[in-house]
Amino acid sequence: MDNSRATDWERPLYVSIYPLLAAGNNNAGSLRFVQQLKPRTFKPVEQYFVRELKRYGKNLEQPVVITLHSVVQSQPPVLENAAGRLAVGIWSLKMRYWAWRAAGSVEGVAGDVRIFVSYHPAGGQDLLERSTALRKGYIGLVNARASRSSNAKNNIIIVHELLHTLGASDKYNLSSGQPLVPQGLADPQRKPLYPQKVAEIMAAQIPLSSSRWRSPANIGQTMVGSETAAEVGFLYD
Numbered sequence: 001m002d003n004s005r006a007t008d009w010e011r012p013l014y015v016s017i018y019p020l021l022a023a024g025n026n027n028a029g030s031l032r033f034v035q036q037l038k039p040r041t042f043k044p045v046e047q048y049f050v051r052e053l054k055r056y057g058k059n060l061e062q063p064v065v066i067t068l069h070s071v072v073q074s075q076p077p078v079l080e081n082a083a084g085r086l087a088v089g090i091w092s093l094k095m096r097y098w099a100w101r102a103a104g105s106v107e108g109v110a111g112d113v114r115i116f117v118s119y120h121p122a123g124g125q126d127l128l129e130r131s132t133a134l135r136k137g138y139i140g141l142v143n144a145r146a147s148r149s150s151n152a153k154n155n156i157i158i159v160h161e162l163l164h165t166l167g168a169s170d171k172y173n174l175s176s177g178q179p180l181v182p183q184g185l186a187d188p189q190r191k192p193l194y195p196q197k198v199a200e201i202m203a204a205q206i207p208l209s210s211s212r213w214r215s216p217a218n219i220g221q222t223m224v225g226s227e228t229a230a231e232v233g234f235l236y237d
């Protein structure tokens, strides 16, 4: 494992998922939800990597192996919305320290990548924008919704942040949310270009026109585009 990537996709990438309740979430339903999470909830994430690597000519039985750990009881450091460079740097150091302690506080050996899934109460809007990942340290922080009906959408954010830890960049306009052309399009060759049928995973939205888009319902409605594939080593021989 070097600094540039966690995997050459020659051996399985081990991904640890650590659920936790979001700060201030005292909801009894959320608590029940996180305590009853099952590994199968995250199976689609494993299957996604099998499918997408296959499209890029890599036939691997299990490229990603997910372990679900028990609920973490502490809270990650808070990153303010308007944080400048220095504040982000300090936050990422704190985050790496917190991740190390939090992963050590529950059973099981941490994988190559640690994804902390912070569950907010059910309902309300998607939380992709507030999710984040640190490439250094291979740590993802996913903001998710604590309901079974949100599992499919939560898995989109998990894949998105996991790919960030492996070096993938965002492929949407950070202020408007519009997927970038061509790298944010799952099928940049499509004629006519719009509407696209699925989302590029790092754009995370399905573009309907040059100014409109909609959210995919599950990772089945997303693909790894060629630029992302190059960034995360899908194209290495």
Ligand SMILES: [Zn+2]
Pocket (backbone or CB within 6 Å): 160, 164, 169, 170
């Ligand atoms: Zn992102």
